Amino acid sequence: MPDIIFQSTKHFWPEITLALTFIAAMIFEFATKKRTTGTGILVLLGLAAALVQLPSAPSEPVSIFGGMYAIDPFSTFFKYVIIVTGMVVVLFSFQSQELKKESGHTGEYYCFIAAVTFGMVLMTGSSNLVMIYLSIELVSITSYILAGFSKSLRRSSEAALKYVIFGALSSGIMLYGMSLIFGLTGTLDLSGIRTALASGHAVTTGWSFAALMAAIVLMLAGFGYKVSVVPFHFWTPDVYEGAPITITAFLAVASKAAVFAVMIRFFYVAFFDNMLASTGVYSSFRNVDWSMILAVLSVLTMTLGNFVAIWQDNLKRMLAYSSIAHAGYMLMGVVVMSNFGLSAIMLYFVMYFFMNLGAFYVVMVIADKIGSENIDDYRGFGKRAPIISVGLSIFLISLTGLPPTAGFVGKLFLFSSVMASQFIWLAIVGVLNSVVSLYYYARVLKNMYLREAPDGDESPIVFSKVTSAVVILFIIPNILLCFFYQPVLTFAQRSIAILLPGL
């Protein structure tokens, strides 16, 4: 056993670096008596150190720690997205005025960003139910704390409390699902579950089949809660509105990426035969038609997300509903579970990273200036702060999925993967939903460009050079990726190799 551990650690260095960053940041914070920016820089360096070790990950899938953890191109892709998001969020946090008010303990804030990044990275590779549960809990508990970080704000504490209560419920539900699976198959290992289900010994009677279906639904509820799939989405708007905006951005991008990674791995490894059917869709064992369950969830999610977003006045809350809708779009890729669908999800996450973080950044700097996230207070911004307004417009157009932005390419590939798998009606629902989403994104644009400021104030609002530079830095990939998406697509297509038993 010690040999296995020593051999495994050589593939595990990015994760070890992240865990050490978390501990080192805490000791540093304690030793230097609240040099908070120093802690932030330390965490940033730690994340960067983990990032540079990712390219040396083996190109063939490897199973380490006795089947507990998988290192494969699929998880490495998501690790890039998560760690880069973590770094961007740390950089945003340096600038956030909201966090400066909590100056007493912002050092711990950075420590927890390291911890939550570590948890998410751990999620992408977990290949055992125990590890899946532990990593999800690590992310959940640190997210609860981060969501309630602005202790002086009532809404932040409210957000944290709601998050904890819903989170505890969903973990319980998921654990129950796991226990059913363990009872049926006698193993916690995903590849072991696959073997047990394939051999047909685990599911013999109608009753055990019903138990398996119940287990799948319970697991889906657990994952669905974390990516805010309807009907497990109730916490999302309140938490996204109440949490510090940097954390909202982090939850919206990195947390979703991590859960999608672990959800895809769970279903793909445990339930899918890797014999490709003629349609290019993986067939599942015993013809469990769970893709239909997922398709319905996906339609519900995007429709509810988009329609409720129409009535939101707070931009942060609107972005929360828009992120629910985006979870619905990305779920379409899981529904088809084809190589095309998986690479489309991965491509979409890269696009989503740029458009969503850009939008949240603009909301953050504007809220720091005018102290409001209300869409009505954005009136006349087009004249008063041109660069910021152009930036926000491009990010919102990208979120809608109109050319010439990155979001268009992301949606194009996602919808065509759905079409390629004969789910035409699902693709049509997706397109119709994008049309609906245009309505509420355009409302922000209308307020910024077509309406005057309430008191006729046209004095320019001055943003620092750094702010403008960051906005421009986010505009460039949002435009460029519409035309030069090929490298990202190639990378995504090369990264769909998921560890399977016998590979």
Add this chain to the structure above:
Amino acid sequence: MTFETILFYVLALAGIVSALLVITRRNPMHAALFLIVNFVALAGIYLTLHAQFVAITQVLVYAGAIMVLVLFVIMLLNLQNEQDLFEKRSWRSYSGPILSLLLLALLLRTVAFVSGGSFDRISPESERIGTVANIGQQLFTAFVFPFEMASLLLLAAMVGAVILAKKRFP
């Protein structure tokens, strides 16, 4: 009668009596205290079944941590008139007995299935599985990785609890 059998009957009697008292006491505080007696009696039965680890967790987690929580909730709710809770008869008051009977049936069925119809012997596997030695060995070989990750999780949770609970930072 061996010593073990006598011990079992004593513990079983204590368990049943305390369980009956839990559901018949009108005062929720008394009911909660009898629940602790029930947990301890169950832990004793686990010990006679060679499941030391389960017995210790039963006392530490259930009789310790969870019961503290239950007592806290009872005190926080500050029920003015506990008697009133039992006055109202609704469908809910019937769902309890029905669910309990279903659970009993399920447990009997499972035990009968596992032990092959007889209730008077312990299978040799279960005598080995529940020991502290076996669990320790599993924990530090096959499950050493989750074990280490759990320690990081607990560290993060602990620091987070301090941050959230601390009133003011200097």
